[in-house]
Every structure is written in C-alpha cells, then in structure tokens.
Amino acid sequence: MLKERLEFLRGPGGLRAAGYFGLKLITRIDVFRIVWILTRSNTSLMLPPGWRYLSLHTEEALSGLSRAMIERVAEQCGPNPKQLVGRGGSLHLLVAGDSLVAQLSIERGPNCRVDSPPLLLGMAETDAFLGYLYTWPAYRRQGAARCLIAATVSDLSPHNVRRILAHVRATNVPSLAAFEHAGWKTGATILCTLSGRLLMAPGAARARLTVRPVANAPKVG
Ligand SMILES: CC(C)(COP(=O)(O)OP(=O)(O)OC[C@H]1O[C@@H](n2cnc3c(N)ncnc32)[C@H](O)[C@@H]1OP(=O)(O)O)[C@@H](O)C(=O)NCCC(=O)NCCS
Known part of the structure; x- marks a missing residue:
C-alpha cells in the first residue's frame, strides 16, 4: 500500500494531485478540470494484437453486441446504452475477444447533464462530451x-463533431495523464463543495462553455 502511494506521488502529476487532495481536506472543495481536444481523423491508429475498437451510434449497432456484453458495459456506462444512443449519443468500446477492455460514452451538444457533480453544461452544437471513461x-x-480516446477522437470527426470535452477530478492522476498524453488541453476549472454544489467555473466563458447547477439535484459524496 505504501509502495503504491509512493508510486502515485512519483507518477505524472502526482504532486499536483496530492496538493488537490490537501486542498479538498482543508477546504471541503472538489476541483474538476475541463479538458478538450479538436477532432481529427487519424488513419494510423494501431491497436495491440487481438484488440478491436467498436463505435456504436445506433440501436441497430448496439444489437450486434451480446446481451452479456451490453450488461457488462451498462455497469460502468451511467445512462443505459439504449437511452444514450436514442438521444444522439454513442458508445465506444475496446474489446479483446469476448472481453471488454475499456469503454467510454459520448453525449452530443448543445446541452449535456453531468452526473457527478450534478451540472448542466451548455456547449456548441458541434461539441460532444466524453464521460464514463473506464478501463477494466x-x-x-x-x-x-x-488508444480508446484516440480512436474516439478520430471516429467522431466525420459525425459533425468538432470539439470533444471531458471533465476530470483534479486528484485523478491516471485519468488526467491519459488525456494529457493524448494531446488534450485544459480549458476551464470547476469548483464544487463536496456535496456537489457549484461554487465557480473559472475559464468556462473563455472555453465557450456554460456551467449551471442542476435544480433539486440529489446530494452526492
Ligand atoms: C483512468 C483510467 C481510465 C486509465 O486507464 P488505463 O487504460 O490504465 O490508462 P493507459 O494505460 O492508457 O495510461 C495512459 C497514461 O495514464 C497514466 N496512468 C494510467 N494509470 C496510472 C496510474 N495508476 N498512476 C499514474 N498514472 C497512470 C500514465 O501516464 C499512462 O501512460 P504511461 O503508461 O505511458 O505512463 C483507469 O485507471 C480507470 O478506469 N480508472 C477508474 C475510472 C476512472 O477514474 N475514470 C476516469 C473518469 S474521468
């Protein structure tokens, strides 16, 4: 356990994350980063042998997955996969044979609801929001x-998506590092109380984003 913690501190962004942990303990404030990237098609994506990338934009595409796979995806997907594609979103998976390797969900602009913290994001029509990134x-x-993030950025380019946004807790070193290594930029910061109440969102206007609290949102955390 101690070894893991030391590795975490020495890892990319470890000290910065430790700073945010300290801030959270003292002030009871949670900090989230909004990261973004412009879409572009990339024909040179290489996956490790045996891995496959699937992008599912319609119910018909979803029906190509086994029931067991859909149930597995739904465990980490937030919205039900059918509802997600039903409202214009998409599901992006890396699979190895019958196993799920990693997954993420895409919601389309201009409005998107974030579950944790409970927020409403206003974006451009051609923006999309990436959530529920999860590697098994x-x-x-x-x-x-x-790989999954890069494949998704490339996949969304011909789907009239120009920019993809995501939010990451400032203490989530692995996730921030995965986005940074994939070339994503930090666009704004969101500060909330630990119960999920929005305090401020510096940099949001510059990132062409509106951030609003969800009325009567249930308390989280
Ligand atoms: C965050 C998460 C998606 C990373 O998935 P992953 O497939 O292991 O990430 P990758 O192997 O692609 O790693 C990309 C980079 O992230 C960083 N990283 C990944 N895991 C890390 C860890 N445990 N500690 C520090 N850095 C880490 C590294 O810089 C890594 O590059 P490197 O291996 O060349 O050094 C995974 O840990 C996860 O599912 N966590 C739980 C859910 C979660 O936090 N989701 C994100 C919500 S925004």
Missing part, C-alpha cells in the same frame, strides 16, 4: 484508455 482492471496500464 485486468487491462490497466496497457495503453487502453489512450
């Missing part, structure tokens, strides 16, 4: 998140 534990630290 057996496949962590093998470049899965990086």
